Amino acid sequence: MIAAARAILRKDLRIEWRTKESVPAMTLFTVTVYVMFHFGLDRDTLDGELAAGVLWVTVLLAAVIGVSRLFAAEREQGGIEGLLLAPVDRTALFVAKAAALFIFLCAVELVAVPAFALFLLGPGLDGALPELLAILALGNLGVAAVGALVSALAAETRARELIVPLLLLPLLVPLLIACAQATEPLFRPVAGPEDLARWLGLLTLYDVVFVLVSVAVFDYLLED
Amino acid sequence: MYSKGFAPLAWATAVTLTTAFALVFFYAPLDADQGFVQKIFYVHVPMAIVALGGWIAGGVMAIKHLRGGDRSWDMRSYVAIHLSIILGVGVLVTGAIWAKASWGHWWVWDEPVLVSFLVVFLLYCVYYPLRFSIEDPDRQARYSSVFAIAAGAFVPLNFIAVRLAESYTHPRVLSQTGGNLPGEMRLTFLVALLGMTLLFVTLWKLELTAKNASMQLKKLRKRARVAA
Numbered sequence: 001m002i003a004a005a006r007a008i009l010r011k012d013l014r015i016e017w018r019t020k021e022s023v024p025a026m027t028l029f030t031v032t033v034y035v036m037f038h039f040g041l042d043r044d045t046l047d048g049e050l051a052a053g054v055l056w057v058t059v060l061l062a063a064v065i066g067v068s069r070l071f072a073a074e075r076e077q078g079g080i081e082g083l084l085l086a087p088v089d090r091t092a093l094f095v096a097k098a099a100a101l102f103i104f105l106c107a108v109e110l111v112a113v114p115a116f117a118l119f120l121l122g123p124g125l126d127g128a129l130p131e132l133l134a135i136l137a138l139g140n141l142g143v144a145a146v147g148a149l150v151s152a153l154a155a156e157t158r159a160r161e162l163i164v165p166l167l168l169l170p171l172l173v174p175l176l177i178a179c180a181q182a183t184e185p186l187f188r189p190v191a192g193p194e195d196l197a198r199w200l201g202l203l204t205l206y207d208v209v210f211v212l213v214s215v216a217v218f219d220y221l222l223e224d
Numbered sequence: 225m226y227s228k229g230f231a232p233l234a235w236a237t238a239v240t241l242t243t244a245f246a247l248v249f250f251y252a253p254l255d256a257d258q259g260f261v262q263k264i265f266y267v268h269v270p271m272a273i274v275a276l277g278g279w280i281a282g283g284v285m286a287i288k289h290l291r292g293g294d295r296s297w298d299m300r301s302y303v304a305i306h307l308s309i310i311l312g313v314g315v316l317v318t319g320a321i322w323a324k325a326s327w328g329h330w331w332v333w334d335e336p337v338l339v340s341f342l343v344v345f346l347l348y349c350v351y352y353p354l355r356f357s358i359e360d361p362d363r364q365a366r367y368s369s370v371f372a373i374a375a376g377a378f379v380p381l382n383f384i385a386v387r388l389a390e391s392y393t394h395p396r397v398l399s400q401t402g403g404n405l406p407g408e409m410r411l412t413f414l415v416a417l418l419g420m421t422l423l424f425v426t427l428w429k430l431e432l433t434a435k436n437a438s439m440q441l442k443k444l445r446k447r448a449r450v451a452a
Contacts, residue, residue, distance in 0.1 A: 149374060153367060157357040167354065167371075170347035171378060174385030181389060202385055213377045217370045220290050 001095075004088035008096035013103065015073050022069045023107050026062040030112040033058045034119045045122035052183035055116050056139075059109065060172050063143050066104050068164040070097055070151035080155075084222060094148055094218040098211075101151075102144040109136055121187065128186035131196060138203040139179045142210060146171050149214040152221040178202040226432040237426045240419040244412070252412040261325040266412060268318040270420035271311050272341060276379060278308030278424060279348060283376020286369035298365035301372050303431045305351055307424060312345045340386040344379055351375075 016022060037054050038044070046054055074080040083093060113132070117125045125132070147168065154163040182199035185191070248266045255262035282304040289297035319338050320330045333339060354371055358364040405413060 149370075153354065153370060156363060156367065157354060158359075159353060159357045163350065163354055163357065166350045167347075170343055170350070171374075173343045174378075174382050177385045177389045198388065202388060206381060206385070209377055209381055210374075213374050217290070217373050220366050220370055 001089045001092045004086075004092040005095040005099070008083070008093060009099050012073075012096065012100040016100075016104070021072075022066050023104050025069075026065050026104065026108045027111045029065060030058050030062045030108065031115050031119075033061065034116060038120065043120075046120045046187075047122040048188045049180070049184050051116075051121055051187040052180045054120065055113070055183065056176055056180045058116075059105075059112060059139075060143065060169070060176060062108055062112070063101075063105060063147060063172075064165045064168055066101055066108075067147040067151045067168055068154070068161060070101060070148065071155045075155060080222065090219045090222065091215055093222070094152070094214060097151065098144040098148040098214070101147045102140050105140040105143060106136075109140070123187060123189050131186055132183065134200065135179055135182045135203070138200060138207060139175060142175045142203060142207045143172065145207060145210040145214050146175075149210070149218065152218065155222070175203065175206055178206065226429050226436055230426075230429055230433070233422070233429065234426050237419065237422040240415065240422050244416040244419040247412040247415055252409050253406070258326050261322065264318055264322045264325075266416040268315060268322055269413070270417040271318065272315045272337070273417060274420045274424045275308040275311035275315055276341075276344070277421075278304045278311065278428075279344070279379055280376050282308065282372045286372035286376070289365065289369045290373070295362070295365045298369055299435060300428075300432065302355070302368060303428055303435065305348060305372060307427055307431065309345070309348055309351070311424070312341070312348070315341060316345065336387045336389075337383075340383045343382055343386070344375075347375055347378065 034054070037046075037058070041050075041054075043050075071080070074083065113125075113136070150164060150168045150171065154160045154167065157163050178199045182196055182203070185194035185196075244266065248263055252263070252266070254260060282301040285297050285301035285304060289295065289301060316338075319335075319341070323332050323335070323338070324330045351368070351371060355364060355368045358367055
């Protein structure tokens, strides 16, 4: 199973490397949304709750793009039949797709977070970096698990582009709560009380639940 | 198939709901703090509990469908989710009325239960576009069941998350929704809850019978057309 998942993941990464479809689009989207927020809020710098909210809402909206493109190659080129005919576990497909999405998100954030710090964030990022990396990693894991499931659910529907955001965004609300609340103390101008353990705990719970649920039900998607 | 024991169930529902409303208006004491407005509690809270229970039940039925492959369980799950969404509209409307009457605003964000309910409601609303944009009936049933299971797991998780977020800034004890109700109020509440549950089951059976009948009719029509 691991070998199959690795093969599918390698294929996805190679396709992304050659076509450069999802990651550049998602990255460009985040930067554009920061500019929109600058004008929409009419603020030059953000801090605290507002900064955490803007950062996470932007990243999660960018994730919608990645999720709706996740099965694009298979659907458009008919590769899905090949994958389904191959004697590999569906779980391998899920793991590979979730891993691909995780890597895409990390790549996007590599640009999106520094861009956010440059354009909008008032206080510096330096002191907050280790905590922020932990939150981003756990957050990406949750988005990857839910995203792979939603992408597979929507892949066979007629109104795919509509279903993905409608389905993904409410499912991400608990994750948004945990990520934004965990990030908020890091972005305050003066350090205040923080409760990182509680929000990282909630994120871990979210990740565990959705990884388990997705693995359990993925077998029933993409059949026949 | 679904109509077995329907008549006694319908009667029990009518009697329990009537008793519940009689208790609400003539037996339960007026709330010292909120007065008459508080009586909406006996509609709002049972409706919310039954709607959430219906969604969870829809998830459990979906598990049965995927495990056994019997598509009638998907139909059961669909009808349960469908009814819960209808109840959900009622919950949000009565919740808004209650909020306006007791806090002066139609919507308050620091009421974690109501906010979680809204998020869950928004998620379940996507059930319809998802279900009806898949044409193949077998695949439609399977995908809907997957959604029902994932959303069912999401319900408690979302409640935990929203509760944590709210208590972080607004520590408040929910004294109205359970725990420390005085005896008469509690009895009234429990009868109202029972009535709402019975109403849900009755409507669920009714809808299933109707869906089953129309499906059978369609099948017969098709056969008649083929024969002719």
